[in-house]
Amino acid sequence: AQKVTQAQTEISVVEKEDVTLDCVYETRDTTYYLFWYKQPPSGELVFLIRRNSFDEQNEISGRYSWNFQKSTSSFNFTITASQVVDSAVYFCALSGTMDSNYQLIWGAGTKLIIKP
């Protein structure tokens, strides 16, 4: 069965530090998609990135970067030069085909606190 593990429940760093949020997944599907979402204190979930299982290229978007490694079943998220506005709960999610029964499987989330 599919599973997403975000082992870090909460991370607290000082502004301008770099921080990496870990995401490890399990699936038997060969075609699957991985996502990261951000949930700021306001509560509304915001999509950050989608990656399909055939594309292992790392992606960078401004201060955000993602490292997808199939060999370790990980899809980690790094924020460079963190800012207070990055404070939020971040969720990693996985969707597949047969193994998931067509559901999107979510990690428990990592609460990121950026202190000024």
Added chain:
Amino acid sequence: GAGVSQSPSNKVTEKGKDVELRCDPISGHTALYWYRQSLGQGLEFLIYFQGNSAPDKSGLPSDRFSAERTGGSVSTLTIQRTQQEDSAVYLCASSLIHLSGEQFFGPGTRLTVL
């Protein structure tokens, strides 16, 4: 508006009453999802619709929960005989393509059962 809307934003009810939560997805999005999020917790998948049909209802916590979607658009989540453990934020999301598409979330309905 262009986003997913949900109503009401807050609902306080007494134990044993029925409640209806509404979700208005982004126009043209065929996939619609309901999730539940308890305080400080992750997302619990409840049900998803592809068009008007729900291929998988296994996420619904009990038979007191039901959902429908009409016209491939608006969806309602109904909770009958509410219990205190039903208190949570109920989130709705829609997607252009199921599984591979990004989900756009509404602001949620905060349900409090007294």
